[in-house]
Amino acid sequence: MLPTAMHYSHTLLKEIVQPGHIVVDATMGNGFDTELLATLVGPKGHVFAFDIQEQALAATRQRLAEKELLSHVSLIHRGHEHVADYVDGPIQAAIFNLGYLPRGDKGIITLPQTTKQALEALLPRLAPKGRIIIVCYYGHQGGAAELAAIQQFCASLPQESYNVMSYQFINQRNQPPILYCIERKKTALTFN
Numbered sequence: 001m002l003p004t005a006m007h008y009s010h011t012l013l014k015e016i017v018q019p020g021h022i023v024v025d026a027t028m029g030n031g032f033d034t035e036l037l038a039t040l041v042g043p044k045g046h047v048f049a050f051d052i053q054e055q056a057l058a059a060t061r062q063r064l065a066e067k068e069l070l071s072h073v074s075l076i077h078r079g080h081e082h083v084a085d086y087v088d089g090p091i092q093a094a095i096f097n098l099g100y101l102p103r104g105d106k107g108i109i110t111l112p113q114t115t116k117q118a119l120e121a122l123l124p125r126l127a128p129k130g131r132i133i134i135v136c137y138y139g140h141q142g143g144a145a146e147l148a149a150i151q152q153f154c155a156s157l158p159q160e161s162y163n164v165m166s167y168q169f170i171n172q173r174n175q176p177p178i179l180y181c182i183e184r185k186k187t188a189l190t191f192n
């Protein structure tokens with residue numbers, strides 16, 4: 001069966017993230033992606049995970065504690081647009097799940113401007129062959145504007161430096177999520 005956007009995002013991470021790597025979960029939520037990343041990088045690596053809701057940090061902290069993964073994860077209670085204050089070295093991967101926290105307040109959503117700021121801060125830090133994965137849910141109010149901003153941002157990245165793909169089921173009802181993957185080329189001439 002073809003994988004869902006969420007499953008495919010995990011496959012794209014598993015292909016490149018290895019023990020010792022530094023990675024970012026830009027939208028921690030209930031911590032599913034944080035857990036995967038913490039498992040992949042192991043105790044010699046590090047995960048920087050961001051969310052603006054204390055509820056997300058609490059859920060993720062509990063999830064990681066149960067799996068004994070907390071030691072190499074920073075749970076940051078701040079917006080991902082501040083990522084440059086926390087991460088300066090090269091990162092292997094970053095993941096965004098845009099939208100609202102499942103089972104949380106549907107009025108607290110990721111926003112085009114801050115999502116773009118985070119992407120602009122992460123791109124120059126992306127290691128060669130590194131990937132930024134964005135799973136964009138857009139059925140909620142404000143979601144279409146964010147999708148348009150992300151699509152435009154991704155499509156305008158120079159092909160000399162990045163491979164960019166999108167993945168979506170195009171015959172499904174109810175706005176199925178779109179996955180974008182930005183991969184920095186090994187031969188990229190500059191860090192932008």
Ligand SMILES: C[S@@+](CC[C@H](N)C(=O)[O-])C[C@H]1O[C@@H](n2cnc3c(N)ncnc32)[C@H](O)[C@@H]1O
Nearest residue numbers: 027028029030031032033051079080097101110
């Ligand atoms: C779709 S959920 C993430 C789901 C998560 N990846 C998981 O595994 O459960 C989106 C999350 O983004 C968070 N969020 C909204 N604006 C944010 C921002 N500026 N920086 C970081 N997180 C933000 C929300 O609080 C919400 O928890």
